[in-house]
Amino acid sequence: MNLKMKIQQNGVERASTKIALTSISAMAAETTTFPLDLTKTRLQLHGQHSLPCATRPTTAVGVAGEIVRRQGFLGLYKGLSPAILRHLFYTPLRIVGYEHLRALFGYSDGGGASLSLSSKALLGGLSGVFAQVVASPADLVKVRMQADGRIASQGLPPRYSGPFDAFSKIVRSEGFAGLWRGVFPNVQRAFLVNMGELACYDHAKHFVIRNQIAEDNVYAHTLASVMSGLAATTLSCPADVVKTRMMNQAVGKDEKVVYKGSYDCLVKTIKVEGIRALWKGFFPTWARLGPWQFVFWVSYEKLRQIAGLSSF
Numbered sequence: 531m532n533l534k535m536k537i538q539q540n541g542v543e544r545a546s547t548k549i550a551l552t553s554i555s556a557m558a559a560e561t562t563t564f565p566l567d568l569t570k571t572r573l574q575l576h577g578q579h580s581l582p583c584a585t586r587p588t589t590a591v592g593v594a595g596e597i598v599r600r601q602g603f604l605g606l607y608k609g610l611s612p613a614i615l616r617h618l619f620y621t622p623l624r625i626v627g628y629e630h631l632r633a634l635f636g637y638s639d640g641g642g643a644s645l646s647l648s649s650k651a652l653l654g655g656l657s658g659v660f661a662q663v664v665a666s667p668a669d670l671v672k673v674r675m676q677a678d679g680r681i682a683s684q685g686l687p688p689r690y691s692g693p694f695d696a697f698s699k700i701v702r703s704e705g706f707a708g709l710w711r712g713v714f715p716n717v718q719r720a721f722l723v724n725m726g727e728l729a730c731y732d733h734a735k736h737f738v739i740r741n742q743i744a745e746d747n748v749y750a751h752t753l754a755s756v757m758s759g760l761a762a763t764t765l766s767c768p769a770d771v772v773k774t775r776m777m778n779q780a781v782g783k784d785e786k787v788v789y790k791g792s793y794d795c796l797v798k799t800i801k802v803e804g805i806r807a808l809w810k811g812f813f814p815t816w817a818r819l820g821p822w823q824f825v826f827w828v829s830y831e832k833l834r835q836i837a838g839l840s841s842f
Contacts, residue, residue: 548626548629551830551837554833555833556617556826557618559822561610561614562822563821565594566818567818568606568607568676569593573590575774590817608678613672616668616672619661619668620661620669623657624660624661632732650728650732651725651726654724654732655720655724656721658723658728659717661720662713666709666716671690675690712792715792715795718769722769726763727823730762731755734758735753751827751828754827755827756820759816760819770811771809772792772795772799775799
C-alpha cells in the first residue's frame with residue numbers, strides 16, 4: 531500500500547512539474563512571437579466589413595508597419611496579458627493531456643513508434659479541444675483587445691482598458707455565456723492545430739532520431755518544430771480566420787450580428803472575398819508558429835531534462 535501511494539504521489543509530482551514547465555515555456559514563446567500573432571489577427575479582420583478601402587490587398591509587413599507608425603512599438607503587444615493568461619490554462623492542458631492520453635493508449639518512453647500517426651493526430655486533437663474550451667474566455671479577450679488597436683488607429687476610443695475591464699464588459703453586455711462566443715470555431719481550430727502540431731512534432735522527432743538524422747537534442751527538436759508548425763498552419767488557418775471574426779463581433783441587446791454562426795461566417799467570407807481569404811494571415815501565422823514552436827519545444831525539452839524528466 532505504501533509503495534502504491536508513493537508511486538501515485540510521484541505521478542502527481544511529475545504532472546505538476548510538467549504543468550509548471552509547460553507554462554514557463556509557453557509564456558516565453560508567446561512573448562517572443564506575439565507581434566506576429568497581432569499582425570495575423572489584423573490581417574484576418576481586414577476586409578470583413580466590405581468597405582472599399584478595406585478590400586484593397588495588404589501585407590503582413592504593411593500591417594505591422596502601420597501599427598508601429600500609429601501606436602508605437604508597444605502597440606505590437608496590445609493584448610499580451612490575456613494571451614499569457616490563456617496559455618497558463620491552454621498549453622499545460624493540451625501538452626500534459628496529450629502525454630497522458632498517449633501513455634493510456636500504449637505509448638512508452640523511448641518507444642516513439644508504438645502509436646500510429648493517425649492515432650497521435652486524434653489524441654492531439656482531443657487534448658486541444660478540451661484545453662480550448664477551458665481557455666476560450668481568455669482567447670476571446672485577447673482577440674478583442676488586439677482588434678481594439680485597429681479601432682484606436684481610426685481615431686475611435688478603444689472598447690476595453692484592459693483584460694479585466696474586457697471580462698467585465700463582455701459579461702455585462704453579452705452575458706456570462708458571451709465569454710464563450712466563437713467557442714465552436716475555436717474548438718474546430720484547436721482540434722486541427724493540435725492534430726497537426728502535437729502529432730507531427732511527436733512523430734517527426736522520433737523519425738529524426740530513429741533514422742539517426744540527429745540525436746535527441748536541439749537539432750531534432752528544431753527540425754520537428756518546423757515541420758509541425760507548417761502542418762498546424764495549413765490545417766488550422768481557415769478555422770482560425772472564422773474563429774477570429776466570430777470572436778471579434780461584440781453583440782449587445784440591440785446590435786445586429788454580422789455572422790449568425792461559423793458556417794455563415796465561412797460562406798460570407800468566401801462570397802465576399804473569395805476562398806483565398808480563408809488563408810488570410812497564413813504566412814504571419816506560419817512565421818509565428820515556427821518561432822513559437824521552436825522556443826516552446828526547445829525550452830520545454832531542456833527544462834524537462836534539467837528537472838530529471840524523460841524527453842517528450
